[in-house]
Amino acid sequence: MLDGQDMAAIYIERWNAAAEAGPAAPCPVRNVLDKIGDKWSMLLVMTLAAGPKRFNELHREVPDISQKMLTQTLRDLQRDGYVGRQVFDTKPPSVEYRLTPLGQSLIVPFGQLIEWANRSFDKIDAARADYDAR
Numbered sequence: 001m002l003d004g005q006d007m008a009a010i011y012i013e014r015w016n017a018a019a020e021a022g023p024a025a026p027c028p029v030r031n032v033l034d035k036i037g038d039k040w041s042m043l044l045v046m047t048l049a050a051g052p053k054r055f056n057e058l059h060r061e062v063p064d065i066s067q068k069m070l071t072q073t074l075r076d077l078q079r080d081g082y083v084g085r086q087v088f089d090t091k092p093p094s095v096e097y098r099l100t101p102l103g104q105s106l107i108v109p110f111g112q113l114i115e116w117a118n119r120s121f122d123k124i125d126a127a128r129a130d131y132d133a134r
Contacts, residue, residue, distance in 0.1 A: 032080075035076060035077075035080055036080075036082070036106065038073070040062070040065055040069060040070070040073040041073055041076070041077060041082075042110055042113075042114075043062050043065075044058065044062065044070075044073055044074065044077060044083075045077070045082060045083075045099065045103060045106050045107070045110060046107070046110055046111075046114070047061050047062060048083065048097060048098060048099045048103065049099060049104070049107045051098070052086075052096045052097065052098035053096065053097055053098075054094060054095065054096055054097070055070070055071075055074075055095060055097070058070060058074075058097065074097060077103070081100055081102045081103075082099065082100060082102055082103035082106065083097050083098070083099060083100065083103055084097070084098050084099070084100045084103075085097055086098070
């Protein structure tokens with residue numbers, strides 16, 4: 001099994017090889033991270049990781065998001081194939097959002113990033129304070 005430094009070396013090697021392809025080569029990393037790395041996408045994906053939710057449930061669980069931004073982010077996540085939307089034939093119609101298999105594949109990497117952020121926050125906060133004190 002590879003340790004963290006070995007994995008880091010592999011990722012760096014892959015990154016550098018892609019960079020050597022030149023700027024004309026399409027960059028899927030930027031294209032994907034631009035969407036899933038925004039302010040709300042990770043929160044919504046991780047909220048939906050617990051199971052399907054209706055719009056108002058999502059809004060209650062992520063209360064600081066506006067309805068407009070929630071709608072737009074859900075549409076973006078649907079467009080990229082991370083979230084599915086199911087309309088139920090009721091009066092009034094109800095809509096439920098759930099992660100697709102592609103969306104579920106984000107849970108582990110997001111979870112690792114969340115754990116890293118929690119472990120690293122004190123160091124990051126200290127670095128910001130040092131920088132701001134200059």
